[in-house]
Amino acid sequence: MSNLETKPAxxxxxxxxxxxxxxxxxxxxxxxxxxxxxxxxxxxxxxxVVLFSVLTNGILLRPQNISNLIVQNGxxxxxxxxxxxxxIAGHIDLSVGSVAAFVGAVSGVFAVQWGLPWWLxxxxxxxxxxxxxxxxxxxxxxxxxxxxIVTLAGMLxxxxxxxxxxxxxxxGSFPTEYRALGNGFISNVFxxxxxxxxxxxxxxxxxxxxxxxxxxxxxxRASYGQxxxxxxxxxxxxxxxxxxxxxxxxxxxxxxxxPITLIVLAVLVLVYGIVMNRSVxxxxxxxxxxxxxxxELSGIKTRNVTFWLFVNxxxxxxxxxLIFTARLNLAGPKAGDGFELEAISAAFxxxxxxxxxxxxxxxxxxxxxxxxxxxxxxxxxxxGIEWQQAVKGLVLLFAVAFDVYNKRRSGGR
Amino acid sequence: MxxxxxxxxxxxxxxxxxxxxxxxxxxxxxxxxxxRGQVHAICGENGAGKSTLMKVLSGVYPxxxxxxxxxxxxxxxxxxxxxxxxxxxxxxxHQELAxxxxxxxxxxxxxxxxxxxxxxxxxxNKTNAEAAKLxxxxxxRENPTxxxxxxxxxxxxxxxxxxALSKRVKLLILDEPTAALNDEDSDHLLNLILHLKEQGxxxxxxxxxxxxxxxxADSVTVIRDGKTIExxxxxxxxxxxxIKDMVGRDLENRYPDHTPHxxxxxxxxxxxxxxxxxxxxxxxxxxxxxNVRRGEIVGIxxxxxxxxxxxxxxxxxxxxGSKISGRVFKNGVEIKTRTVSEAxxxxxxxxxxxxxxxxxxxxxxxxxxxxxxxxxxxxxxxLVNDGQEWTVANEYRKSMNxxxxxxxxxxGKLSGGNQQKVVxxxxxxxxxxxLILDEPTxxxxxxxxxEIYSIINRLAAEGKGVIVISSELxxxxxxxxxxxxxxxxxxxxxxxxxxxxPEALLKLMTMEKAR
Numbered sequence: 001m002s003n004l005e006t007k008p009a010x011x012x013x014x015x016x017x018x019x020x021x022x023x024x025x026x027x028x029x030x031x032x033x034x035x036x037x038x039x040x041x042x043x044x045x046x047x048x049v050v051l052f053s054v055l056t057n058g059i060l061l062r063p064q065n066i067s068n069l070i071v072q073n074g075x076x077x078x079x080x081x082x083x084x085x086x087x088i089a090g091h092i093d094l095s096v097g098s099v100a101a102f103v104g105a106v107s108g109v110f111a112v113q114w115g116l117p118w119w120l121x122x123x124x125x126x127x128x129x130x131x132x133x134x135x136x137x138x139x140x141x142x143x144x145x146x147x148x149i150v151t152l153a154g155m156l157x158x159x160x161x162x163x164x165x166x167x168x169x170x171x172g173s174f175p176t177e178y179r180a181l182g183n184g185f186i187s188n189v190f191x192x193x194x195x196x197x198x199x200x201x202x203x204x205x206x207x208x209x210x211x212x213x214x215x216x217x218x219x220x221r222a223s224y225g226q227x228x229x230x231x232x233x234x235x236x237x238x239x240x241x242x243x244x245x246x247x248x249x250x251x252x253x254x255x256x257x258x259p260i261t262l263i264v265l266a267v268l269v270l271v272y273g274i275v276m277n278r279s280v281x282x283x284x285x286x287x288x289x290x291x292x293x294x295x296e297l298s299g300i301k302t303r304n305v306t307f308w309l310f311v312n313x314x315x316x317x318x319x320x321x322l323i324f325t326a327r328l329n330l331a332g333p334k335a336g337d338g339f340e341l342e343a344i345s346a347a348f349x350x351x352x353x354x355x356x357x358x359x360x361x362x363x364x365x366x367x368x369x370x371x372x373x374x375x376x377x378x379x380x381x382x383x384g385i386e387w388q389q390a391v392k393g394l395v396l397l398f399a400v401a402f403d404v405y406n407k408r409r410s411g412g413r
Numbered sequence: 414m415x416x417x418x419x420x421x422x423x424x425x426x427x428x429x430x431x432x433x434x435x436x437x438x439x440x441x442x443x444x445x446x447x448x449r450g451q452v453h454a455i456c457g458e459n460g461a462g463k464s465t466l467m468k469v470l471s472g473v474y475p476x477x478x479x480x481x482x483x484x485x486x487x488x489x490x491x492x493x494x495x496x497x498x499x500x501x502x503x504x505x506x507h508q509e510l511a512x513x514x515x516x517x518x519x520x521x522x523x524x525x526x527x528x529x530x531x532x533x534x535x536x537x538n539k540t541n542a543e544a545a546k547l548x549x550x551x552x553x554r555e556n557p558t559x560x561x562x563x564x565x566x567x568x569x570x571x572x573x574x575x576x577a578l579s580k581r582v583k584l585l586i587l588d589e590p591t592a593a594l595n596d597e598d599s600d601h602l603l604n605l606i607l608h609l610k611e612q613g614x615x616x617x618x619x620x621x622x623x624x625x626x627x628x629x630a631d632s633v634t635v636i637r638d639g640k641t642i643e644x645x646x647x648x649x650x651x652x653x654x655x656i657k658d659m660v661g662r663d664l665e666n667r668y669p670d671h672t673p674h675x676x677x678x679x680x681x682x683x684x685x686x687x688x689x690x691x692x693x694x695x696x697x698x699x700x701x702x703x704n705v706r707r708g709e710i711v712g713i714x715x716x717x718x719x720x721x722x723x724x725x726x727x728x729x730x731x732x733x734g735s736k737i738s739g740r741v742f743k744n745g746v747e748i749k750t751r752t753v754s755e756a757x758x759x760x761x762x763x764x765x766x767x768x769x770x771x772x773x774x775x776x777x778x779x780x781x782x783x784x785x786x787x788x789x790x791x792x793x794x795x796l797v798n799d800g801q802e803w804t805v806a807n808e809y810r811k812s813m814n815x816x817x818x819x820x821x822x823x824x825g826k827l828s829g830g831n832q833q834k835v836v837x838x839x840x841x842x843x844x845x846x847x848l849i850l851d852e853p854t855x856x857x858x859x860x861x862x863x864e865i866y867s868i869i870n871r872l873a874a875e876g877k878g879v880i881v882i883s884s885e886l887x888x889x890x891x892x893x894x895x896x897x898x899x900x901x902x903x904x905x906x907x908x909x910x911x912x913x914x915p916e917a918l919l920k921l922m923t924m925e926k927a928r
Contacts, residue, residue, distance in 0.1 A: 299843075
């Protein structure tokens, strides 16, 4: 009601504007354009999903496959989170695949050969990953060797150590609880039903949380006098996301329920999203990537930030290694092969900038999902690994080219 | 153009050159004549337009972007780029040498002008032999295969000249060629210029150093505020006349009123010495002693290369230099400033000379740039309070008059003046006791300069100590309460504002070490 009362005053103030109608229209139009640029990656994901649902005659969207999509790509998404942070700071990490393999092997020693309890094995393995990060972070942050070199060395070192630990054999048959990390589900809490109520319930809560968060942000922005997108566009976006979550949850509910991997991922996205958006540490990462000199001269302890960034990356690489090992129920010498490239691709497809300073966790996740859908869709279609590689390479190239084009256009205006 | 048959007296005439940048007239109707086979000096304060003029001449600013005519060798020339001017025999050697450190002397000399043999491949014997000949001409006894990074700056300068000679140079332009050289190398270079003159090569030398101008120049043109003041021939050159020409301008109304309320000493720096980060034997900041009192605006005047920025940066968390020594006292108590965060914690702030490279994260917004140095104030349990940050940034946007509709605008899109206001906001928000402002108004238009001066006055009025480093003397004279002069890394004098004049300061700024 109060809105209506303030209208006349606004009208008087707006009287000086040239043409309010045209203004509103162009405003909305420019919003949509700007949003297409910002959400281009999201739209790309939808396009890829639609394309492959058609090409695979709908197999892609079958409940079992959707569930697989998450579980199979969980490790890439975990790595993508750490990788995008490293890339925002202007570094790179080539060693994550080898570190994942190494930690997988070490966890095999803990859980299978030494027979330690599953939870202790997981904790110790994550600690080993963090220690790997300490090692690499030391060389990068305090000795000043470029991350490219240190992690290239790390790629060889930890692949080698993985083989040493495995002794040229596979370690297998992990405890059930450990394996749940890779292929466990939470369901049937309310008994055997066709449609798992817990999964649907969680989805409803997620949607409500999303709405509350989005409306609060919007309201907050408006109260600060910041520009907000037109309400129609805003609602349309929310509806779209709700439908997507609904379909996704429905698929999971008709299959086995919520994958444990998904829960781990959700927690990571939430925590790291807050770290990058709201924490001092996250701010420092963006500041370092945006202008290292300015960050240093503003008193930011750039070396410490870089160091912890790589410790974190080691931790996440270890987690990815555990998820992968758990899923295969096997720690093998080939584990983690090429993970680093997929994680780096995910970050860049998700809008991170090569020069650093730009990127988001959400973008990297969507980038990882695009790669996941490509992997999965092409596999269903029976396309050989050789063509899969080539296609993924092209997608990376075009995604970044589109991003560069977009920025140049907006910069030129 | 056909009315003259014999070789003209002047090799170069620049007639009525006017060059405008958005909002600034950098050159205004500048006319200069350079006699064939002469050494012509161009003098002027930093920012007077010397470099702009040379960029117009060498085609960096191509034909069509300026007004006026360039007449070279008796014909009007229209250079589209540097290659055009080099083809005519005009070669410019910039202050920042353009050599590739990892390539050999010979490779550098013939860069993009490679000596080719059969099949278009590089003939290395010829390259090195030709290079050796050129090195002999400039009096440099080095093997042509020596890498550039293995020889000193003085010798590198000679390599640049050898490179110019390889291009059959007729007019050699040297931009502050001795700024980075020691006395011996400077002497050698100046003698070389005279030697080349005997071989018929004309030279334009841009310099502040009056003694070297007297030594080599046949005539001197003084430029001030983008205008030619006068051209003086060798016999009439006096220090007083050049200084008067360089600085004579009115100061009224450019600076806001400032009534100092000066209190106790707030910062004292004792025996501050810093060496060059790579060349550890070179002393860049030499035993500097300064102090600042509450509410006082203290200027540091010095020519380019005097060590102004190096002093400030070495003081601010050892951000520059090696083998730094000296003591810092705040309110009479010794403090340490070994890291930037330590310096900030001890109440120092330093706004850099180069905003874009060292001051701002250009791809981020105003809000986050303002909070960058003092995120701690907005932090709770490691999380930044967004709302509070927004409020703070908005307050600064208003109080500092940052012209942007929102604090979410990227700083890279702001004008120089507004960028500087963001930098100042950042440091003011960090709540310092002493602010060091390095060239606070460089590249800023007149109106915004006035605003920056007002901000500086406000800071002093709040009881803070302010150190202003500037190469613009009128600026220092307009806003400071006391001015130190710096030359070759040493404080050569200290003048209260009542005794300070451009002449007196320039004399101190050009004072050289006793030989």
